[in-house]
Amino acid sequence: MLTPSLLRATLAIVRKDLSAELRSRELLSAMLVFSLLVILIFNFTLDLDPVTRKDVTAGVLWSTFAFAGTLGLNRSMAVEKDRGSLDGLLLAPIDRSAIFFGKAISNLAFMLIVEAIVLPVYAVLYNENLFQPGLLLVILLGSVGYAAVGTLLASMAVHARTRDVLLPILLFPVILPVLLAAVKASNAFLADAPLAEIMPSLNILIGYDVIFIALSYMFFDEIVDE
Numbered sequence: 001m002l003t004p005s006l007l008r009a010t011l012a013i014v015r016k017d018l019s020a021e022l023r024s025r026e027l028l029s030a031m032l033v034f035s036l037l038v039i040l041i042f043n044f045t046l047d048l049d050p051v052t053r054k055d056v057t058a059g060v061l062w063s064t065f066a067f068a069g070t071l072g073l074n075r076s077m078a079v080e081k082d083r084g085s086l087d088g089l090l091l092a093p094i095d096r097s098a099i100f101f102g103k104a105i106s107n108l109a110f111m112l113i114v115e116a117i118v119l120p121v122y123a124v125l126y127n128e129n130l131f132q133p134g135l136l137l138v139i140l141l142g143s144v145g146y147a148a149v150g151t152l153l154a155s156m157a158v159h160a161r162t163r164d165v166l167l168p169i170l171l172f173p174v175i176l177p178v179l180l181a182a183v184k185a186s187n188a189f190l191a192d193a194p195l196a197e198i199m200p201s202l203n204i205l206i207g208y209d210v211i212f213i214a215l216s217y218m219f220f221d222e223i224v225d226e
Contacts, residue, residue: 006101009094013102017076018109027075031114035068039118043125053126058186061122061130062179065115065143066172072110073150074167076103077158086158090224100151100220104213108147115139134189134198141205142182145212149175152216156223181205 021027042060046053080086089099119139123130150171157166185201 003095006095006098009092009098010101010105013089013099014105014109017102017106020079021106021110026079027072027110028113030075031068031072031110032117034071035064035114035118036121038064038067039122039125054128054190055187057122057126057128057130057190058183061118061139061186062142062183064118065111065139066146066175066179068114069107069111069143069146069150070168070171072114073107073147073154073171074157074164076107076110077151077154078163081158096221096224097217099224100155100216103155104147104151104216107151108143111143111147112140115143128190132189135186138182138185138189138202138205141202141209142178145178145205145209146175148209148213148216149178152212152220152223155220177204178208181208 039060046056077086080089090096119130122128150167153170153174154167157163157170160166181201181204185198185205188198188201
């Protein structure tokens, strides 16, 4: 249940993460460099005609968002673990769900910042209009699901010595429905398909977000205790 104390603790964790990132710029820099490299590589290696480029736009974008997001998830939890601040958060007299929501919102903010930079760069390089309300809604819904599931699984993998390898192994099978639905919906919006064809994919994204946020809220405490 969302209480004032839970909300205050969540916002405090978000402020802590954002202020720490503004000082160091480690996480955003890594995600941005990786994302821009992927976009540039696709741009200069795929000599495609305009029609084919439009067909691969959604796949290129979501591949970039997925791998950059995984890099950010791994790094955000690893920094907490390496600095010892994760133990401090777990020992704090707050509802541990606030830790999940705070980290998930922070990771979502980092993803959205990267996406806000990648989209105009991609639009310029590929001469494609990506600033469509429907497409932006799909990106938001997909990012919410990715951040929620990724934060939960990163909390599980952070204690392993092979966390950099373990997180993608755990994450990608679980997040696959989001990626497939997001790519399909993105392609449909770019192709100006009727809304009736897009709604099934949007429903999958919305349902996935609601279900996994609820599951994370219920089981995060048990997961971090292990």
